[in-house]
Ligand SMILES: [Zn+2]
């Protein structure tokens with residue numbers, strides 16, 4: 223995936239010279255545009271059918287080569303400088319200014335200002351990083367950002383902890399030798415070897431710490447140097463590039479500050495009011511480079527999804543995204559299909575089930591893929607995990623794989639394994655999860671882990687023999 227090696231082109235099973243865009247879920251044939259026909263099915267919407275057997279076909283997915291982060295910079299700049307992008311930055315800039323004004327409140331005002339400022343900035347940047355980690359090339363919608371006060375506090379905490387390696391030594395230095403610090407502040411901070419080493423460590427360390435702060439579930443983990451070095455060591459060479467880019471952005475923004483101030487003063491003359499009006503504009507401009515940097519940091523993860531244990535599922539795209547089915551479907555085939563799979567007309571009873579959990583287990587029992595999928599997605603969207611027995615979990619995994627949700631299928635197999643290690647279907651679940659990770663998601667290391675577990679736990683099993691191919 224990293225070097226964007228082209229996936230082999232799959233040819234139509236019937237027409238050897240034509241590229242196949244779909245694969246039949248029933249007879250397994252690879253289908254070109256002439257072998258596929260459009261159809262409409264209740265509850266599923268528009269589908270593609272195989273003209274040979276009438277089965278539903280799904281798009282053949284291939285890995286999309288991912289651009290390296292530096293090649294995304296013009297696109298990211300474009301996204302930030304678009305009307306929507308600048309609008310979002312402006313909203314954040316205004317919020318930051320309001321947070322800054324809290325410092326006027328006597329007594330603890332400056333502490334609140336600090337928390338809100340860092341919380342808003344941190345939430346926004348973490349959010350930007352997470353978006354490009356998922357492969358998005360635009361700024362995420364602000365309405366999806368945290369809504370609760372606790373979200374702001376958590377973000378402020380994460381950013382504070384992530385940058386602790388810089389500000390703690392800095393504070394210690396200032397407090398342990400105030401006179402020394404004042405002396406070097408006068409003669410130029412950059413000449414002070416202590417300050418200089420803190421800055422260099424910061425440059426090398428902070429990008430990884432911010433990445434960790436955005437990806438980790440625990441705020442404390444963001445302060446864990448071992449975890450931060452783990453990020454750096456996944457791709458040290460490329461990381462160096464990211465760190466240098468971040469440093470350039472940081473110093474570029476620092477250099478921008480006095481320039482913007484000069485311009486503001488010139489434009490405003492002596493009018494404090496115009497100065498106030500200009501503040502959000504200047505504050506917006508100061509957000510451009512950091513936003514770009516966090517988009518780049520996220521893309522660095524996206525680009526190296528395998529190395530960061532993120533299945534590269536987001537990189538899968540249809541082999542022929544614009545292919546249109548041109549084949550003629552014989553009505554007889556569809557009729558036959560409907561008889562074999564009555565599930566396309568879902569029984570009304572299923573829809574009346576009260577919870578998606580009940581609908582899921584009911585539809586799995588009846589073999590109704592579309593209702594099972596719909597209920598499964600409802601459960602996941604509500605932040606829950608399906609509660610199924612091993613058999614149903616295995617069925618769900620197959621439904622998800624057929625629907626192209628490979629990550630979901632792997633999770634489902636993993637839940638089946640966790641449920642009952644002694645179950646006779648455990649080797650089956652382990653093998654299938656490893657197969658999807660290896661062949662479908664390109665997550666070879668994860669596949670290897672599962673295969674090794676399978677071979678260790680069930681050494682005599684036939685599937686353990688077959689799993690050897692994932693261990694190579
Ligand atoms: Zn077929």
Ligand SMILES: [Zn+2]
Nearest residue numbers: 234237254257
């Ligand atoms: Zn064909």
